[in-house]
Amino acid sequence: MFNDIGLPELAAIIVLGMLVFGPDKLPKVIQDVMRTIRKIREFSESAKQDIRKELGPEFKDFEFEDLNPKTFLRKQLENDDLGLKEIRNGFDLKKEMAEVADAVHSYDTDPAPSALPSASGSSSAAPGGRVDMTKKPASPGRDDRPPFDADAT
Known part of the structure; x- marks a missing residue:
């Protein structure tokens, strides 16, 4: 106490x-x-x-201390009837992340079927289907404004 x-x-x-x-x-x-x-x-x-x-x-084995959430979780995790230790030990986060990174990199090296045009009409895609984020998009001039939509305003 x-x-x-x-x-x-x-x-x-x-x-x-x-x-x-x-x-x-x-x-x-x-x-x-x-x-x-x-x-x-x-x-x-x-x-x-x-x-x-x-x-x-x-409820002869009932203990009031088990009503404390921390004690309850600790007791349930020690019991491990659900096989949580196997799941926790079988999950390798580094391996999973490496597999995801490899999948993303292999997708980037595949040639893209078509490059998406930018707002100005020219393609900003680099070779291999990658988008070049270092280039700034061309600032739209007065002629490149989108059409006015009265319903949208």
Whole structure:
């Protein structure tokens, strides 16, 4: 419950308790707090036992910690009924990417059946079906405007 409280935090709590309650009342306040924490723990344990009893014998191995998503996933991945380890070990991302890159490069080296014309009517395709992205397209002049479409405006 208080696993993340270190020595500096504990010292600060003690000093603050001494200032607020004084050295006379501090031991009684600590006893009251401990008694309250003990009662809360007993209440939660009895509630857990009641829930287990109501669920029946089918859920005798049920643990409330399993309701935490991280714990649930860790337990399911350790179980590995689905064969996830085989899938994870059989998948090689570098190999898959190399195959995709090879397929793309072999497609680029095949001659293209026809080059697509650009807006100005000239072909901007380089040999081998590649589009030369280093060349800037010719800026359209006044005569190269697309036709006016009244429905589009």
